[in-house]
Amino acid sequence: MLIVELIKNLFRKPETVRYPYETKGLNFPERLRAMHVIDQDSCIGCSKCARACPAFVIQMVPLTEEELAKRNEKIKRKRVKPVIDLTACIFCGVCEEVCPTDCLNLTNQLVMPSGRKEELEVG
Amino acid sequence: MNEEQTSFNIGPQHPALKEPETFRVIVEGERVVKAEAILGHTHRGIEKMAESRDYNKTLYLAERICGICSFAHNANFARAVEFVADVKVPKRAEFLRVLVAELERLHSHLLWLGVLAHEIGFDTFYILVWNDRETIMDLLETLTGNRVNYGMNRIGGVRFDLNDEIKKIMRDKIEEFKPRLEKIRDVVLNSKTIIARTNGVGRISKDLARKTCVTGPTARSSGIDWDLRRDEPYFIYEQLDFNVPISDRGDVYSKIILRVKELFESIKIIEQVLDLIPSGKIFQDVRGRFEGKAVSRIEAPRGENFHYVEFRKSKNPYRLKVRAPTYANVVSSVEALVGHHIADIPVIVAANDPCFSCTDRTLIIDRDKGRYQIMSARDLRKLSVETTKEVMQ
Numbered sequence: 001m002l003i004v005e006l007i008k009n010l011f012r013k014p015e016t017v018r019y020p021y022e023t024k025g026l027n028f029p030e031r032l033r034a035m036h037v038i039d040q041d042s043c044i045g046c047s048k049c050a051r052a053c054p055a056f057v058i059q060m061v062p063l064t065e066e067e068l069a070k071r072n073e074k075i076k077r078k079r080v081k082p083v084i085d086l087t088a089c090i091f092c093g094v095c096e097e098v099c100p101t102d103c104l105n106l107t108n109q110l111v112m113p114s115g116r117k118e119e120l121e122v123g
Numbered sequence: 124m125n126e127e128q129t130s131f132n133i134g135p136q137h138p139a140l141k142e143p144e145t146f147r148v149i150v151e152g153e154r155v156v157k158a159e160a161i162l163g164h165t166h167r168g169i170e171k172m173a174e175s176r177d178y179n180k181t182l183y184l185a186e187r188i189c190g191i192c193s194f195a196h197n198a199n200f201a202r203a204v205e206f207v208a209d210v211k212v213p214k215r216a217e218f219l220r221v222l223v224a225e226l227e228r229l230h231s232h233l234l235w236l237g238v239l240a241h242e243i244g245f246d247t248f249y250i251l252v253w254n255d256r257e258t259i260m261d262l263l264e265t266l267t268g269n270r271v272n273y274g275m276n277r278i279g280g281v282r283f284d285l286n287d288e289i290k291k292i293m294r295d296k297i298e299e300f301k302p303r304l305e306k307i308r309d310v311v312l313n314s315k316t317i318i319a320r321t322n323g324v325g326r327i328s329k330d331l332a333r334k335t336c337v338t339g340p341t342a343r344s345s346g347i348d349w350d351l352r353r354d355e356p357y358f359i360y361e362q363l364d365f366n367v368p369i370s371d372r373g374d375v376y377s378k379i380i381l382r383v384k385e386l387f388e389s390i391k392i393i394e395q396v397l398d399l400i401p402s403g404k405i406f407q408d409v410r411g412r413f414e415g416k417a418v419s420r421i422e423a424p425r426g427e428n429f430h431y432v433e434f435r436k437s438k439n440p441y442r443l444k445v446r447a448p449t450y451a452n453v454v455s456s457v458e459a460l461v462g463h464h465i466a467d468i469p470v471i472v473a474a475n476d477p478c479f480s481c482t483d484r485t486l487i488i489d490r491d492k493g494r495y496q497i498m499s500a501r502d503l504r505k506l507s508v509e510t511t512k513e514v515m516q
């Protein structure tokens with residue numbers, strides 16, 4: 001009995017991987033809530049996400065001149081855009097739920113360690 | 124304190140702790156003669172914070188009261204607000220709440236069992252149990268999207284639905300998990316190490332249990348036959364068929380056996396939920412300001428969890444009061460320490476209350492000689508492991 005276990009364990013692969021350098025074998029379920037993506041072209045700047053966020057990490061920042069010029073026709077009234085600070089986000093997914101245009105989504109992209117805070121801002 | 128006695132503190136500070144407590148222990152040689160608990164080190168002001176945010180946001184705050192029984196706090200708060208708002212939660216949502224609650228009980232009891240095995244130096248069993256626990260964590264992640272702090276509830280129902288694919292995964296994994304659970308039960312029943320270190324240790328009699336108002340598995344292991352799921356059914360527990368194991372021995376070993384039995388009951392509940400779950404809506408929309416107050420109690424993995432909320436024509440709670448089960452159980456573990464060895468302290472503390480890491484820093488003060496000595500968790504664990512080796516010889 002012990003011998004069988006011993007031989008089995010000799011050829012077993014380790015249960016862990018060298019995350020984040022290695023992500024093969026990690027299982028990211030469909031519903032996993034991780035890194036956000038915002039499609040600023042369809043965002044209408046309604047601030048619903050910022051008001052609903054329980055961790056208060058979405059800031060509505062004014063658009064720059066350049067961005068104002070580049071806005072497409074449909075969102076002419078957009079003046080502000082959401083910027084999310086992922087360092088304090090609790091990944092609850094409420095922002096995704098309340099967004100009326102479905103432009104804010106949480107992907108199952110989990111691997112996001114970074115040494116710089118700016119890299120963890122989505123907007 | 125007389126000349127032969129020494130006093131020392133266990134805890135409180137450790138950055139990774141959920142609920143650090145200080146235990147001030149007076150020993151005579153190696154034997155504990157008196158112990159007291161000093162609470163309040165992780166006061167985070169959650170109840171006050173809740174007053175400054177609306178009920179939807181407080182839901183996520185309540186979830187973060189405890190990382191292990193996050194669902195219990197989350198669901199309990201949602202249930203209390205639903206009482207005030209007078210909404211009827213759809214049946215399917217209640218089934219889903221029971222499903223997650225029982226998965227949480229599985230992972231919490233397995234975590235605890237691993238921790239206890241680690242405390243007595245039985246690390247093989249600890250890794251075995253924690254590896255099996257991953258199956259449950261994966262199921263929770265598949266259903267809700269997170270391993271902990273699932274964000275499952277919303278006021279008026281739940282956020283994530285069960286589809287056929289997830290249902291199949293659940294059935295398969297639970298089927299796969301059953302033989303492993305049987306293996307765990309066999310180890311617990313037959314392991315000489317576990318029996319030697321826990322049998323008769325940290326006994327809490329029925330009288331003491333009543334006097335110190337313990338709840339949950341701690342109470343049931345001391346012969347108090349009380350489980351909210353059966354005695355004051357909430358969600359849809361009254362439609363399910365399950366047993367409430369009890370024991371009257373009150374020692375650490377009986378707590379292990381009791382929790383393993385509860386694991387089997389949870390599996391039974393999960394299977395029934397998967398069979399019986401009706402189709403339909405998963406939430407009822409709730410909006411607006413409320414007035415009124417409500418109390419909700421549910422059986423968390425560690426015992427009775429209590430939430431009181433009051434609204435005064437507002438969206439923000441006027442008052443939120445929470446009592447977590449550990450708060451009720453900690454007094455009994457202090458009483459249980461008396462008469463035991465220093466090496467038994469981690470085992471007894473861990474038996475009642477998984478926040479064992481409070482044993483991280485121990486300061487031994489020999490007042491008469493003016494000496495003091497800091498005992499770290501490592502030292503304390505080493506002492507515990509050595510004791511295991513000694514009794515096994």
Ligand code: SF4
Nearest residue numbers: 053089090092093095
């Ligand atoms: S997922 Fe993050 S950004 Fe979105 S609502 Fe939750 S805390 Fe806020």
Ligand code: SF4
Nearest residue numbers: 043044046047049099
């Ligand atoms: S809720 Fe959606 S549309 Fe509104 S500001 Fe946020 S991301 Fe843009």
